[in-house]
Amino acid sequence: MEKIVILTGAGISAESGLGTFRDEGGLWAQHAIEDVATPEGFARDPDLVHRFYNARRAQAAEATPNPAHLALARLAREHPGEVTLITQNVDDLHHRAGSPQVLQMHGTLMGALCAACDHRWPAPLVMQPADRCPACAAPATRPDVVWFGEIPYGAEVIDPALNGADLFVSIGTSGQVYPAAAYAQHCRRLGARTVELNLEPSENARDFDEAHYGPASKIVPEFVETLLAG
Structure with a gap:
């Protein structure tokens, strides 16, 4: 899986x-x-x-969850394998969209x-x-x-998930804030396929094997559909 x-x-x-x-x-x-x-x-x-x-x-x-949040909740429900959702966001839109487990590495409002x-x-x-x-x-x-200069939450969960990933997907990130900006490179080095879904190329676009650009509410549901279709 x-x-x-x-x-x-x-x-x-x-x-x-x-x-x-x-x-x-x-x-x-x-x-x-x-x-x-x-x-x-x-x-x-x-x-x-x-x-x-x-x-x-x-x-x-x-605010209310948009189709991108809803698509990720669907992926977590329907994908037969393991899905780990890490967010840099401090809003609760992933929770309200129905994602069963959300790791908020930068805390919560x-x-x-x-x-x-x-x-x-x-x-x-x-x-x-x-x-x-x-x-x-x-x-x-x-x-x-978690403010600048402080240690993000959840490393004890994030690190093993990254090390065991077959597919790493970055959605709507700038690629400027560490340690998250280094995740794609780390996963790719370990053999995972890396995909960027974004409005425009991020600062670390070179770390991705594949990229899809456009509004998240359009490209994320489309990408989830292809994953679930196998």
């Missing part, structure tokens, strides 16, 4: 109305990354960071994390610096997202 590993990035959620890092006029374009997506930025101005993520959380809550004791709990729609941890009562609440 073919083992498939799928990596998704911001491009798969763009058609659901969630902007990517590079979108002009989007949430990210209004702020410097070092101010809103680093531990240092949070230490300098926690109010700004909470306001930024409150806006992202509200935007994600209003829907989670809160205590910077003092590492306790995690479901995030309210609006978070603020004065919020206290329900476990230790410290006013150290932050979004449960």
